[in-house]
Amino acid sequence: MKKINSKKNQNENGILIVVEGVDGSGKSTQIHLIDRWLRSKGYDVFFTEWNSSETVREITSKGKKKARLTPMTFSLLHSTDFADRYEKNIYPLLRAGYIVLADRYIYTAFARDTVRGCDRTWIRNMYSYARKPELTFYFRVPVEVAVNRIISGRPKLKHYEAGMDLGLSKDEYESYRIFQGRIVDEYESMVNDENFVVIDGTQGIEKQQSVVRKHVLKILKENNKIQGNIA
Template sequence: MAGVFIVFEGGDGVGKSTQAELLARWLTGQGHEVVLTFEPGDTRAGAVMRRIVLDPETGDLSPRAETLLYAADKAHHVYEVVLPALERGAVVISDRYVDSLLAYQGAGRELDADRIESIARWATGYLLPDLTVLLDLDPARGVAGIERPDRLEGAGMALHQRAREQFLALAARDPEHYLVLPARTDREQIAAAVRERVASILSSPTGTLS
C-alpha cells in the first residue's frame, strides 16, 4: 500500500476533530495529498447508517443491530474512501475507526469482544492503521459536559468508562502502532507530539512502521 493511514480515537469531545484537522493542515503544507475523513457517516450510505445509530428518535436498538450498522458503515467507508486514497498514495486521516467499535459495542455494550473484533476486521478487509492516536480523557470530564447528548453519548457513564479502558487496552496491546496522549492538555503540544510521530512514519523506508 502506497499511502499512510492515521486514525484518531478516544471518547466524545476529547479533541479528535481538532487534532485531525491540525495534522491535515500540517501535512498538506508539507506537500502531501491528505484525505481527512470520519466514521461513522462520511459516505452517502454511511450518513444514513449514522443517522439510524445516533438519532435519539431511533429508540431502542439491539446492541447487535447497532454493532452491525457501525460495521457496515466502516465496510463501505474503507471501500469507497480509505482504500482508494491509500492506493493512490495519499495520507488518510480518519476521525474514529475500528477501535471505536471495539470500545463502545465490544466493551461498552458488553458484547463478545473477540466476535466483534472479527466482524470489524472482516468488514474493513483487515486494513490496519499505520498509527492510531488515542486522546485519553476521563469521560466524567468529556461526555458529562455535552448539553444535548445523542443516543450513544446519553448511554450512561459506566459504558463510557468501559470504553475508555478498552481504548487503553488496545493501545497497550500494540504500542508500536499507537500514540496515547492525555487530552485537554495544551492543543499545540498535542499537535506537536502527533506531528513528530507521523513524521517518523513518513520518513521510514517503507513509508510505514510495520
C-alpha cells in the first residue's frame, strides 16, 4: 500500500480513538458503550476490531487451526489484516471526518509479537504508515483478574490464544497466565512513550465509562467536534 504519514495532516479531520489491554481487561465493553453514546448524539462513527478483515480472516483462521504458524508468519498475517482494514476503512473514513473507534490497534502487535520473539524495530517499521490515535485508552488490570475473567467463561483456550506455541508450559491455563503476564509487561513499557490514558479496569463499568467519556469529550473539544447536547 502507499506510504501514509503517521501524523495527522490538514486533509484529515476525523478522530481516532483506540482501546488496548489484555483479554479480560474490559476494554471491549467500554468501547461499545462509547460507540453507542456517540451514535446517539449524531456523530458519524466507524467501529473496527483486531483481526477482522474479511479478505484475510479466513486465511488466518486456517493457519491457526493447523497450529503451524511461526511467530513471524503469525505477525505478518495480522499485519496484512490491519493493512487491509486501514487502507479500505480506517484511513478513508478519518479523511471523511468520521470518529473511528478501534478495539485494538498497532499496540496489540507491538505487545504480542514482541512477546512471541519478533524484533521490536521490525514490528514497528511494519506499522510505520499507521496514523497515531488522538486518544488511546489502556485498561490496566492485574493479570490474575483478567485471566480469571477469561477462563471462567471459556471451557477451553485456543492454541495461540494460550501461547502454547511458545513452549511456556504444557498446561494451557498456566501457559496462558505466563503469556498474558508478558503481554502486560509490554503494554506497561509503552504507557509513557505512546501517551496511553490508563483506566483502572477493576472499577465498575459505569465508573470506567464516566472517566472514558470525560477524555473523549476533551478530545472532541480540542478538535472542534462538539455538537448537540453532548457536552
